[in-house]
Amino acid sequence: MKHTTHNFKTVATKGGKQYVEVKDRLLYLAHHFDGEYSIETDYRYFASRKMWVVKATVTLTQSEVTNTYTGLAQELESEKYGTVNNTSALENAETSAVGRALAMAGIGIESGIASADEVRKAESRAERNKLGKPEGEVLKQVSVPPDAAVTDGQKAELTHLLTHDAFTEKQRVAALAALPTMSEAAASQAIVTMKGRITEHENKKA
Structure with missing residues (x-):
């Protein structure tokens, strides 16, 4: 099922190529x-890497024929204030996954499967790497023995922190699901990160 006759609006990236944004595909x-x-999304959180992986499934029915297309995307949570992934890594990954699923269906692929949103993010990451400041730098994990599992005290503190309205319901569900497999070091880092996010959230409300 292809959609090549529609005149999509495109935007230019730094590379000069024209791409379609996810919102225009939608x-x-x-x-x-x-x-x-119909559009459905599913997600998984990898606590050790602070990474969200989202799978989007687009189902199209036309002339009594149904086709299903999928798209995958991943984003790392960032501790850098002011970046999209500081507060919305999951949502960012979901947007990319939906855009890729729509592209697999042939919607808005004038310059390829990637959307303008994805290309901008890739260009931004490349620029940060040139400056020697990769976004993932702050996400390096401390090496710990395999038996250093999350403690009961850490579980209790993390569970309490997740009740704050700085976190979405999706983030709570994913974090709680990942909690049993966390290491003690990862849990300690997560506590620091979550407290920082809560502080930023409160400052914005003030």
Whole structure:
């Protein structure tokens, strides 16, 4: 099922190529697709790397024929204040995954499967690497013995911190699911990160 006749709006990236944004792929689906559709997303959180992985599934039904397309995306949480992934790594990954699933369906692929959103992020990461400041630098984990598991005290503190409204319901569910497999060092770092996020959240409300 291809969608090549629609005149998509494109934007130029630093490289000069024209790409379609995810929002425009979604707008096409909502207003121009002649059929029924659904979009579902599933996610997994890898606490040791502070990484969200999202799978998006787009189902299109047209002329009584149903096709399913999937897209995957991942994002690392960032401790750098002011960056998107400081507060919205999961949401960022979800947007990319949906955009890729729509591209797999042939929607908005004028310059390839990647969306303008993804290309901008890649260019931004490349620029940070040139400056010697990779976004993942602050995410390096402390090496610990394999038997240094998360303590009961850490579990209790993390569970308490997750009740704060600085975290979304999706983040709570994923973090709680990952808690049993955390190492003591990872839990300690998570506590520091979560306290920092709560402080930033409160400062924004003030």
